[in-house]
Amino acid sequence: MTGTTPSIVRRPLRAYLLWLVLATLLPGVVGASLLFVHQYQKARAQFEKNTLQTVRALVHSVDNKLMQGQAIAQTLSTIDALAAEDFSQVHRQASEALALAGGGMNLVLRDRSGQQIVNTGAAYGSRLPLDRSPQLDRVFATGKASVSDVFIGPLRKRPTARIDVPVTVRGERRYVLSIGMRPEYFADILTPKSVPEGAVASLFDRKGVIFSRNINPAQSVGKPVNPLLRNAAAASNEGTIDSRSREGRPLVTSFSRSALTGWGVAIGIPRETLRTELLGQLAMLAAGVAVLFAIGLCLAWIIGGRMARSLQALTGPALALGKGGRRDALPPFAEMHVREAADIAAAIGDAAALLDERSRELAEKESALREAHQLARFGTWHWKLGADSIATSDSVPYIFGRPVPPFDQQRGSMLTEASWQEVQQLTGELARSGGSGKLQLQAVHAEGHHIWLDYRCESVHGPDGRVTALRGTMQDITERVRAEEALRQADQRKNEFLAMLGHELRNPLAPITSGAQLLGQGGLDPARTRQISAIIGRQARHMAGLVDDLLDVSRVTRGLVVLAKERIDINAVVLEAAEQVQSLVRDKRHRLDLQLLPQPCFVSGDRKRLVQVVGNLLHNAAKFTEDGGQIDLLVALDGDNVRLEVRDNGIGMLPAELERAFDMFVQGERTPDRTLGGLGIGLALVRSLVQLHGGSVGVASAGQGMGTSLTVRLPRCMEHRPDDSAPVDVAGRGNHLKVLVVDDNVDAARVLAMVVGAHGHEVLVEHGSPEALARAPGFAPDVCLLDIGLPEMDGYELARRLRRNPATAHATLVAVTGYGQDQDRRDSKAAGFDHHLVKPVDMESLERILAGVVAA
Secondary structure (H helix, E strand, O other), X not given: XXXXXXXXXXXXXXXXXXXXXXXXXXXXXXHHHHHHHHHHHHHHHHHHHHHHHHHHHHHHHHHXXXXXXXXXXXXXXXXXXXXXXXXXXXXXXXXXXXXXXXXXXXXXXEOOOOEEEEEOOOOOOXXXXXXXXXXXXXXXXXXXXXXXXXXXXXXXXXXXXXXXXXXXXXXXXXXXXXXXXXXHHHOOOOOOOOOOXXXXXXXXXXXXXXXXXXXXXXXXXXXXXXXXXXXXXXXXXXXXXXXXXXXOOXXXXXXXXXXXXXXXXXXXXXXXXXXXXXXXXXHHHHHHHHHHHHHHHHXXXXXXXXXXXXXXXXXXXXXXXXXXXXXXXXXXXXXXXXXXXXXXXXXXXXXXXXXXXXXXXXXXXXXXXXXXXXXXXXXXXXXXXOOOOOEEOOHHHHHHXXXXXXXXXXXXXXXXXXXXXXXXXXXXXXXXXXXXXXXXXXXXXXXXXXXEEEEEEXXXXXXXXXXXEEEEEXXXXXXXXXXXXXXXXXXXXXXHHHHHHHHHHHOOHHHHHHHHHHHOOOOOOHHHHHHHHHHHHHHHHHHHHHHHHHHOHHHHHOOOOOXXXXXXXXXXXXXXXXXXXXXXXHHOOOEEEEEOOOOOOEEEEEXXXXXHHHHHHHHHHHHOOOOOOXXXXXXXXXXXXXXXXXXXXXXXXXXXXXXXXXXOOOOOOOOOOOOOOOOOOHHHHHHHHHHHOOOEEEXXXXXXXXXXXXXXXXXXXXXXXXXXXXXXXXXXXXXXXEEEEEOOOHHHHHHHHHHHXXXXXXXXXXXXXXXXXXXXXXXXXXXXXXXXXXXXXXXXXXXXXHHHOOOOXXXXXXXXXXXXXXXXXXXXXXXXXXXXXXXXXXXXXXXHHHHHHHHO
16 A cells, blocks of 8 residues: 555544434434424324224225125015025025024014015924004105114014015015124124224214124123213214214224214223323433433444544545445555554455455346246336336346336336226325235236236335335236136136036927827817927927036037037027027916018028027016017028017117127126026027027117117028938838837837837837846847937946857847937947947937948
């Protein structure tokens, strides 16, 4: 080290430092005193503000609980059992629903006299009390839901509150359905998580009667609140007052009442607790100030004399080292008067060398970290309050594909409007109150596509405790969000499929049931019997096709529905669909007018799907048309398309309903005029199936009560192909076969034998494999119709043994089974079967098999 020796000037730096600290002591004491008073007032005001915010949040939670109870009541008021006045079923369904909704509730159904008809708090059939109240008359008069005050229940004699809603049966307000709520229904409101420790919290009704309390609830529920609180709550919706608890403790009470229900929540903080906490904070602040003054005096006295002479000599090299200068670039040290200063000078040189080495290592680690952040699409940021720019890691621009502008300029360009608002709200709150938070945001990449970010933020506090900056991390989680969305969509498609299946299976049941009832009546002529049998067979085949779709559920849930297209007459489709809704049309005394084309008109499509489309349109029209209404179905040619228009004079649709008519699970508002509900999938299925056929569907309505018109357009099929699928009349051949029928289902075996015998064949029926093996050689059948799922010995083994017996080895074996997968067909073929038919048996296919045996 080189340099000139500086002149030594003896000055009392220690004394200057001491007098400087003493000179600042007196103003500091005065300022600290003023600060203590201001801090106490500010802390008291903030404490009251925070408590009032907590009370507001609890009032909001109470409103939510009451509205939840009202929603449950309104939902239960529309169940079918109530419309049918099946009170036993009402009691059972309501008990199950309330059990799922959680504890603390019961259902009461009363008539106009106040007589309880159903009370889930007692077994059905129990004697129930007369429960008349002014609120009951008000609900009957206004038809609006109402929330009661706290009262003593007539059955359990316990404090209760309830929500009353009217029940309309056949256009008349006949009952009032009440959801009774006990104090435990609100048990999750006034919990230690939501109420400050040691505080007294109460939930009270419009009259100031306590319904829930976190301290001594057994002695408090049903009793009025403190008169001071009751008077204050009557005069204002919210505020903070000095009061006393029911136990006599002085409290600082904050209260708030709901503008919606009039119920309120009050939280009282013991005054001694508040005073102790606030004064404790001030005492800590005062002790801290005193310690700081003492430390200042000591440091001024001890360090001042030793450091004064050598501080200036160390300034230059230290500044150069702080700027990252290399060791050989440090300025020379001046002569040291203090050994410690010389040691510091040597340490500065060693630190410079170590800093060089650490800088190289840090640069390598920073490079690796940057690469890792980019691979993970993860970045960090730091925002100093008051500054426009935001400091970020190098990976943040990589995430967005562009540099990060100031926060105000990110609105609408880098962050969507909703995401920008969320960030502004969170950062503003953290800047004011401190803490941390996280968000999931949608941002816009430089290439224009949207990305999702996991955004985390925490406040940075300065020495005075105030928030000086915000810092946090962000990570691109687009792939995770897409994966979650894919899972949700997969689950939604599964639910939609199950809903669709249930909806489809119900349509053909009506004509099947009606036909079966007609066949059970005596005196039907043969032509009528054949017509009914044809209807039942057609609808049974329709249901069998739906079961086939169920077996291929993995394909359907992925949206890969495959249409079995054929050339079909649209008039036949309309007639078959009309059969499915005849029961509903007849029950509601509708006039159904079918205006078909005078000549056959063909389309290329899946017959059962198109029948489903037309049936859903007719079912929808019948469901939302009042009894005795008119439904018209018009089939017309529209250029290269066939137009099917279903018109009704029913309840019609509002403009908002027209826009969403074809969305899944969407229905109009449930009112007394719209008592029929459903899953809301019919029109959505219509649109999907019509689009799969290359067509379009539309809806029109002049307004509520003006009827609805639904129009479907399908491409016409101009190509003409002869229909070679007509059934073969085996009986007309005049040849008879010996047919062995083996099925453990007695009814199924008898019906199959009747069908085969009706064509002139000789039939032997057995219900077990051993019996069939014993009688088959003597009967010598030409055809064996064998069930697969037989007891003792399955159909596969029975077929193998029949093939090994010379008397039956050359018989035609037909598997008649409910198993129709590809593997099932391969198994039956390997066992020796010639044909594989799936239940319910397609009789035309069976006739062709028998005709083939006759011809051979």
